[in-house]
Amino acid sequence: MISRWTVVVDRDDLTKTEVLHDELTAELEDCEVLLRVSHVGLTANNVTYGVIGDLIGYWRFFPTTAEGRGVIPLWGFADVVESTLDALPAGTRVYGYLPMSSHLVVRAKLTSAGFVDTADHRADLPAVYNSYLVTTNDPAYDEQLEDLQxxxxxxxxxxxxxxxxxxxxxxxxxxxxxxxxxxxxxxxxxxxxxxxxxxxxxxxxxxxxxxxxxxxxxxxxxxxxxxxxxxxxxxxxxxxxxxxxxxxxxxxxxxxxxxxxxxxxxxxxxxxxxxxxxxFAPEQLRKRTADWGSDGLAERFGTAWRSFTAQAAGWVGIARHSGPNELVDVWQSVLQGKANPDTADVITF
Known part of the structure; x- marks a missing residue:
């Protein structure tokens, strides 16, 4: 039995938050993997997910039973803690779309770079958000640059x-x-x-x-x-x-x-x-994947990303936070426009 916490927000008033606690007791089904969220970034981009959550479907990625509330998606790293797939053993580190929650169960379909979450509720959502990269398969991954990532x-x-x-x-x-x-x-x-x-x-x-x-x-x-x-x-x-x-x-x-x-x-x-x-970025992503192929797109993005990260480390300082309560504090600060442009927030779960 694993204790889980989740931060939910009021879908009509993003300033209203609550930390919910529950227990993960069900056994994993075939192809399911349990992830423990490690650390994430939180920026104004995440506010956009809440503002247009119904328009694009962002509320649907990480559904909650809490009526009238939703879970804001974040980008970050997580580690496999339980798995039904030999290719994704415990300890595997992945990067991708994660909830404001300590744990996430995914239904993994393996890819050359990692896996796709094929859970029913995500089936018709933009594919770019359903893909997870295994760090050992990601040529752009650098352990020393996780915060920037x-x-x-x-x-x-x-x-x-x-x-x-x-x-x-x-x-x-x-x-x-x-x-x-x-x-x-x-x-x-x-x-x-x-x-x-x-x-x-x-x-x-x-x-x-x-x-x-x-x-x-x-x-x-x-x-x-x-x-x-x-x-x-x-x-x-x-x-x-x-x-x-x-x-x-x-x-x-x-x-x-x-x-x-x-x-x-x-x-x-x-x-x-x-x-x-x-x-809507996924539309241009689909276009360029068709134009250049996946490898061509990855090569072009990788070149631009390396150029960017060579400069980005000197632009902002990292503010570190930990746990659900500090996550809520950062969320409120970003919502109210109090975040400083020369500081970026990273939260460890």
């Missing part, structure tokens, strides 16, 4: 795919890219991917984050939100979800705002503005 790798995949889509469309005829929430990890990962692509990068951020964002050296210009953006043909990459920022840009740029793409929702409001196109 839990914090940046899922975000950087979004950055990589977004930058690829924009560049593949020749920047929609623009040569300036305006990026909101420019201090956020997914935003500056996108900026890093767009460096030296022949476009001007303008970062918008809160006044308190201008110095940090400028110090990254990724943007040609960094402006506070209330500053005027130059009127020129531009693409807007919206990582904030702020309707006020969007309205201001549309009013100022008019027809020169040639494309408006929504990615993140750090302002915790799902945009319904018809002027904005929602970017």
């Amino acid at each position: 839990v914090l940046y790798r899922p975000l950087f995949m979004t950055s990589f795919l977004l930058a690829d889509q924009v560049a593949d469309n020749d920047f929609y005829g623009a040569r300036t890219v305006v990026i909101s929430s420019a201090s956020s990890k997914t935003a500056f990962g996108t900026a890093q991917c767009l460096r030296d692509k022949g476009v001007r990068l303008v970062g918008l951020t809160s006044p308190r984050n201008v110095e940090f964002t400028s110090g990254l050296g990724l943007y040609d210009t960094v402006l506070p939100y209330d500053a005027a953006v130059d009127v020129e043909p531009s693409v807007y990459l919206d990582f904030s979800g702020s309707s006020d920022v969007r309205a201001t840009l549309h009013d100022r740029l008019g027809a020169d705002l040639v494309k408006d793409i929504s990615i993140g929702l750090t302002h915790q409001a799902a945009s319904q503005d018809p002027r904005s196109q929602f970017f």
Whole structure:
């Protein structure tokens, strides 16, 4: 019998949380594996999972019987503690999509890189979230860089795919890219991917984050939100979800705002503005897998990832936390926008 804790949040009010405790008593069925979550990263990206949980299906990955509540997905490492598969013995370390919970049971279908969770409730959800990498099979894995991986790798995949889509469309005829929430990890990962692509990068951020964002050296210009953006043909990459920022840009740029793409929702409001196109990374992932093949995609991403991690270690400091109560504290801090851009949160379970 194994004791498990799970943090659940109110699906209509993400500030309301509760730590639930139960016992895992059932024996594993064929192909099932019990994972013990080791450590995870928590960023504004996880807030997006909650804000659009019903729209994309994020609440369905880790269902709970607690009525009206859900479990926020996180990215991180876990270790096999019990297994019905010889290829995944106890002690195997994996990286992937994990719940705010100490344990997770998966139904594993083996792949060359690890396994896919084929549990019934995940069958029609985006495949990218159902795949788990065994660290010994992952050429990008470095034990010394686990903290960077839990914090940046899922975000950087979004950055990589977004930058690829924009560049593949020749920047929609623009040569300036305006990026909101420019201090956020997914935003500056996108900026890093767009460096030296022949476009001007303008970062918008809160006044308190201008110095940090400028110090990254990724943007040609960094402006506070209330500053005027130059009127020129531009693409807007919206990582904030702020309707006020969007309205201001549309009013100022008019027809020169040639494309408006929504990615993140750090302002915790799902945009319904018809002027904005929602970017869903798994769609671009499927396209590029078809274009390049899995190996070609992995090679291109690996090259970009290594370039990114060579710089990322110097951009932020790691704040370490432990256990469900500190996990809740970090969640509340990120929700309220109190997290500092030069600090990243890693939680050990």
